[in-house]
Amino acid sequence: MDKRVYSRIPKKSGKLTQKKAITTTEELDKAQIKKIFDLFDYNGNGGLSLAEIDRAIVELYPHLVYYDTAKTDIIKEAQKIAKKSKDGFINFKDFNYFIDYLHDYCEKAVISTKKLDEVQVKKAFDFYSNEGVLPLAEVNKAVLLLYPHLKKDKSAIMQAYNEKVPKFSQGDFINFKEFEYLIDALHYYNEKAEFTTRKLSKIQVKKIFDVFDYNNDGTLSYGEINKAVVILYPHLSKDESVIMRAYKAADVSRDGVIDFNEFGRLIDLLHYYNELSCIFKRLDIDDNGRIDFEEFKKGHDLIGISVKSNTMLKEKFDEICVP
Structure with missing residues (x-):
């Protein structure tokens, strides 16, 4: 279920309605937004300069550092305000309005990792193919029809082709089956790229911790953790199981709350569990919540297992398989 952290900003005649937007934040209440505002109002003059806004964006949403277009758009909106x-x-x-706008934009800015269906893939392949084969020189163009955001990272396309695609064709051509393997590999690349963000510094983690420590008791409950994590990584609102796993593993004191030291550990664990979750989803082809041997055989390289025969692979599968 896609649980939203906030309501969509209402629109009127195609424009954002500021008066209503201020009250549509579901999890970030006014007191919390004030706490964030004061955190970045360094000189305490009751207003944020564009430099302070820029710093707030980077510290609250570190993943935007890697999305130049998104950050530029958001700064332009701040300039307008x-x-x-x-x-x-x-x-x-x-x-208040700007924070609402920021959440809304961040949700849309996250790259969609929904797996493409065969019809979409075939359409892109056919556009550049000739008599059932696609020249390697045209592969980038066909892929960009499906994943235009890879225009800035074309090297990833050939890297995926060289490392992940079994070769059936002769010469400088690939057939549709090979192209499907390539798109599958890039689908996994997209999921990893979405979550690959720079690690937060201790100062950044402390600032976020303080924002969500409502009663200033030096600990965060699971509810407060959930709010904090989803604000930091909006895409996680769609996979709360990752947050719960990281929360349980970080709570080393087993007292049901997270102190500042455990919060730093939790942020590190989120990166780890996120990647595991992505790999599992990638392996679980029939989406039944379990990985059978055939699925494992097809994607074992994603978890770093290299073997020379099916017998050795089955032994590895049996080692890690939980009945």
């Missing part, structure tokens, strides 16, 4: 004020600063009322 600042222009409307008399002093060029963003006050608390406008910051």
Whole structure:
């Protein structure tokens, strides 16, 4: 189930309606937004400069560092808001609207990793193929029809082809089956790329921790953890099991709450569990929540297992298989 952290910003005549937008944040209440605002209002003048806004974006949403277009769009929106004020600063009322806008934009900015169906893949293949084969020189063009965001990372396409695609064709051509393998490999690459973000510094983690420590007791409950994590990594709102696993593993004191030291550990664990979750979903072809030997055989290389025969592979599968 896709549980939203916040409501969509209401629109009126195609434009954002600021008055309503201020009240549509479901998890970030006004007191919490004020806490964030004060955190970045370094000189305490009741307004945020564009430099302070820029810093707030990077610290609250570190994954945006890797999405130049997204960050540029968001800064432009901040500039528009600042222009409307008399002093060029963003006050608390406008910051409410900006935070709502930021959440909404971040949700849309995350690359979709929904697996493409065969019809879509075949259509892209046929567009550049000739008599059932696709010249290697045209592979990038066909892939970009399906994954245009890879335009800035074309090397990933050939890397996936060389490392992940079994070769059936002769010469500088690939057939449709090989192209399907390539798209599958890039689907996994997309999922990994979505979650590959720079690790947060201790200072950043402390600032986030303090924002969500509502009663200032130095600990966070699971509810507070869930809010904090989803604000940091919006895509995780669609997979709360990852948050729960990281929460349980980070709670080394087994007291049901997370202190600051455990929170740092939790952030590290999120990266680890996220990747495991992505790999599992990639292996679980029939989407039944279990991985059988055939699925394991097809994707064993994703978890770093290299073997020379099916017998050895079956032995590895039996080693890690839980009845």
